[in-house]
Amino acid sequence: MSIYLKRALRNKQFMLLFTLGLLMIIAVVFAQNFAPHDPYKQYYDHILENSSAMFPLGTDQLGRCVLSRLMYAGKTSLLTVFAIVIVSALIGSFIGIVSAMSGGIVDSIIMRFLDMLMAFPGMVLIIALVAVFGVGVFNIFIALIVTSWVSYARFTRSVSMSIIGSDFIHEARLGGANNFKIMYAYILPNILPQMLVLMTQDLGDKLLTLASLSLLGLGAQPPQPEWGFMLSEGKPFMQTCYWLLIYPGLIILINVVIFNLLGDSLRDILDPKIENEKYRISIPLIAS
Numbered sequence: 001m002s003i004y005l006k007r008a009l010r011n012k013q014f015m016l017l018f019t020l021g022l023l024m025i026i027a028v029v030f031a032q033n034f035a036p037h038d039p040y041k042q043y044y045d046h047i048l049e050n051s052s053a054m055f056p057l058g059t060d061q062l063g064r065c066v067l068s069r070l071m072y073a074g075k076t077s078l079l080t081v082f083a084i085v086i087v088s089a090l091i092g093s094f095i096g097i098v099s100a101m102s103g104g105i106v107d108s109i110i111m112r113f114l115d116m117l118m119a120f121p122g123m124v125l126i127i128a129l130v131a132v133f134g135v136g137v138f139n140i141f142i143a144l145i146v147t148s149w150v151s152y153a154r155f156t157r158s159v160s161m162s163i164i165g166s167d168f169i170h171e172a173r174l175g176g177a178n179n180f181k182i183m184y185a186y187i188l189p190n191i192l193p194q195m196l197v198l199m200t201q202d203l204g205d206k207l208l209t210l211a212s213l214s215l216l217g218l219g220a221q222p223p224q225p226e227w228g229f230m231l232s233e234g235k236p237f238m239q240t241c242y243w244l245l246i247y248p249g250l251i252i253l254i255n256v257v258i259f260n261l262l263g264d265s266l267r268d269i270l271d272p273k274i275e276n277e278k279y280r281i282s283i284p285l286i287a288s
Helices: 003-010 011-028 066-102 104-119 122-133 137-164 167-174 181-213 227-237 244-269
Strands: none
Touching: 003 011, 003 244, 011 066, 011 244, 066 104, 066 137, 066 181, 066 227, 066 244, 104 137, 122 137, 122 181, 137 181, 167 181, 181 227, 181 244, 227 244
């Protein structure tokens, strides 16, 4: 752990991205303390007003503060995305490890089921599930989990298969370790670093998917603020009130870039196979 911490502190890109991401999360989680106005309050004297001292990012078609709605919308968007990725990773990791450790017909049945799910286009399957369950953020949350855990299961199974054949697993079995102990004591610690990288990079993809579905009117419903739904509300005014589209789109772009680059930085820090010159210890040759 200390080695990873030292690598993280030396990685300037990681520290910068981590700081930006942490500030973003703090701003949206404590939006009620930082937002200048109530995101639901309508100021009828300031409808579609451009940036001003009172409204730094302007107002929307109902006179609501855009900055306040962006901050409250971040709580909906980011918390939903984090929950989707965490739950999907937990479900997929468990099924992937069970499939790898079981082998035989159990592994074949699980893998054929995963192949069947992956044969459907992801967005089409999500829209079909939303059509069945109805619109709303919670239903989008369920639909995205149904379609997301599959990739984690396949990834975890692939990595677990390579670990199960290692010598230390055979020695653990000879020492009397059961399957459950092998799972949490030997397999999970070895796949966790790679899983963290995959989860971090998946955050940006899920954020784009959530925003796209809300843009289509399948996600958040009025008056709940959400970044994708704010884009949908601003579409009719895209030629006259640019700020209704620019600011939500820009905040989505910034978050996706942060998550993707943060995943790359985590891979450099956590992957023990990467021979980075900054972390390599040079041993001088002694002339004979």
